Amino acid sequence: MTETPLAARDFRRALGQYPTGVAVITARQGDGTPVGMVVGTFTSVSLDPPLVGFLPDRTSTTWPLIRSAGRFCVNVLGAGQEHVCRAFVTKADDRFDVHGAGDTAGGSPRLAGTVLWIDCDVDAVLPAGDHDMVLGRVRDLGVPEDAGLPLLFVRGGYGSPQLPSIQTERPEFADQLRLADLVRPEAEAVSRDLGLECLVSAVVGNSVVSLAAAGIGAASRGSDTRVGTAFPLAAPIAPLFVAWAGTVEQMAWLDRGRRLTGTSDPAVAMAELEAVRSLGYQVTTGQQDAELFERSVVDHDRPDGVAEVLRRMQQRGPEPRLDTPLDQLTDVASLAAPVRGADGSVLLSLHLIGFTGAETPQRLRSCLDRLLAGAARASHLLTT
Numbered sequence: 001m002t003e004t005p006l007a008a009r010d011f012r013r014a015l016g017q018y019p020t021g022v023a024v025i026t027a028r029q030g031d032g033t034p035v036g037m038v039v040g041t042f043t044s045v046s047l048d049p050p051l052v053g054f055l056p057d058r059t060s061t062t063w064p065l066i067r068s069a070g071r072f073c074v075n076v077l078g079a080g081q082e083h084v085c086r087a088f089v090t091k092a093d094d095r096f097d098v099h100g101a102g103d104t105a106g107g108s109p110r111l112a113g114t115v116l117w118i119d120c121d122v123d124a125v126l127p128a129g130d131h132d133m134v135l136g137r138v139r140d141l142g143v144p145e146d147a148g149l150p151l152l153f154v155r156g157g158y159g160s161p162q163l164p165s166i167q168t169e170r171p172e173f174a175d176q177l178r179l180a181d182l183v184r185p186e187a188e189a190v191s192r193d194l195g196l197e198c199l200v201s202a203v204v205g206n207s208v209v210s211l212a213a214a215g216i217g218a219a220s221r222g223s224d225t226r227v228g229t230a231f232p233l234a235a236p237i238a239p240l241f242v243a244w245a246g247t248v249e250q251m252a253w254l255d256r257g258r259r260l261t262g263t264s265d266p267a268v269a270m271a272e273l274e275a276v277r278s279l280g281y282q283v284t285t286g287q288q289d290a291e292l293f294e295r296s297v298v299d300h301d302r303p304d305g306v307a308e309v310l311r312r313m314q315q316r317g318p319e320p321r322l323d324t325p326l327d328q329l330t331d332v333a334s335l336a337a338p339v340r341g342a343d344g345s346v347l348l349s350l351h352l353i354g355f356t357g358a359e360t361p362q363r364l365r366s367c368l369d370r371l372l373a374g375a376a377r378a379s380h381l382l383t384t
Contacts, residue, residue: 019154019161022077024088025054026109027069034096034109035069037062038088040153041131042074050138052118055131063132067122072136073108076116077151079160084111085151106139115147149216164188165214167200168228173209176202179347180211183339183378187350190374191215194367198374199226199351206256207231208238215354231297234260234310235269240336240349243276260307281372282336282349283326287357290333326368327361335368337375342383350375 023042028034041055052074056063066072077084087095101112104119111117120136127133149161165188167180180200191198191214200212207230233241235257242253250273258264276282284290293309332355339348352371359367 013156016155019152022081022085022151022153022158023054024075024077024084024111025056025066025072026075026111027066027072028103028107028109029065029069034100035062035065036075036088036095036109037066038085042076045135051123052120052136052138053134054136055128055133057131059130067125067134069108069122071106071108071119071121071139073104073106073110074116074118074120074136075111075114076118077111078113078115078147079149079151081113081151082158084113085158104140114144115150116143117141163216165191165212166216166227167212168210170228173202173204173211176204176209176211176348179382182381183348183350184212184214186374186378186381187212187214190350190352190370193370194352196352196354196367198371199349199353201349201351202347203233203241204230206233206252208233208241211348226294226297229297231293232256232260235264236272237293237310239269239272239276240282240338241346243273244338244344244346257310261310263311280337281368282334283329283332283368284334285329285331287331287333287355290353326364329364331357332359332364333357335364335371337371339375339378339382341379347382348378350378 020040021042023039024036025039025042026034026036037056037060039054039056041053043053045051045053054074056066084099086092087099092098096109099111099113101110104110104117106119106121108119118136118138119140120138122134123137124135125132126135149163152159152161165184167177167184169177179202183200187198187200195215197213197215199210200214201208201210203209209230210226210228213227231237233253233256235254237257239253242250245253250270254264254266254269257269289309289312292312296309334351334353334355336349336351338346339350341347350371352367
């Protein structure tokens with residue numbers, strides 16, 4: 001059987017359906033001259049050792065200069081940086097003057113406004129048809145605190161991703177994910193209406209897991225990494241999931257907190273549960289503690305991070321909301337509401353994050369009202 005040659009145009013058009021990120025690979029020549037090229041083929045390769053890769057066209061005149069430098073920096077462009085991409089595609093004379101942000105420790109140029117930079121040494125170059133496969137050994141990397149969503153190339157053009165929500169796909173969470181699938185549209189609506197990130201969370205074993213997040217990038221203080229992560233269901237955090245539970249579950253929550261921190265105040269923790277039952281929702285205050293908690297949840301290299309947060313919360317004492325009306329609270333960090341099953345048990349939570357801590361009473365009230373309405377609709381979706 002004779003194979004029909006595949007037309008390059010058809011190949012390019014078909015593969016254009018698959019979106020890719022856009023990165024600028026930069027290096028500095030021996031005489032100090034900076035060079036850079038745009039690629040849509042950047043990818044992660046290996047965790048141990050840490051390797052990344054990209055595939056430059058062999059006809060490129062810039063790739064040989066990067067190869068001879070022996071090191072490079074991957075600058076992943078953010079949504080809205082089409083002009084940066086254009087400057088490097090057209091090799092604008094002032095591209096490094098306008099868009100540069102200093103050098104990495106390895107001496108390669110970094111670009112401003114990117115969502116990620118990775119400093120690498122050239123580890124290997126492998127032939128790949130009319131391209132080379134470049135493997136880079138990662139020496140350093142960074143994600144700016146204000147990093148947004150990445151720039152994409154798809155169907156022959158550049159654009160910004162639209163992510164109503166994202167969801168983890170870890171197989172051990174399959175049962176909870178089926179519930180999250182049902183309520184994601186409501187979480188997306190809440191996030192869209194309020195301009196905040198809305199997490200969908202559930203208890204799995206003795207942990208609270210963030211199953212999905214709506215509104216990634218909606219607020220500068222939102223989380224882009226929480227989905228799929230877990231933290232212990234331990235006093236005094238996540239009282240929403242045990243406030244309406246039985247005595248056994250509540251005592252286990254208290255015990256886990258005591259074992260993590262070495263100390264606890266059962267009276268304060270039980271007052272937290274009573275406050276949540278009375279209010280019908282959970283509110284947390286303290287932006288510094290919230291940021292520390294966020295880092296501890298996603299920092300797998302610091303397993304004691306959550307315990308540190310718990311100790312800080314215990315030292316701080318009861319949440320101000322125990323005796324302070326919502327419209328008098330300051331430094332609010334999050335709001336959460338229960339999503340209930342047919343028997344009234346709390347199966348999921350809708351959790352608003354991304355507050356600045358300086359919201360007006362009217363803004364807080366509108367956020368709470370919309371969240372409670374969304375949680376009620378989500379509960380209805382689970383029971384119909």
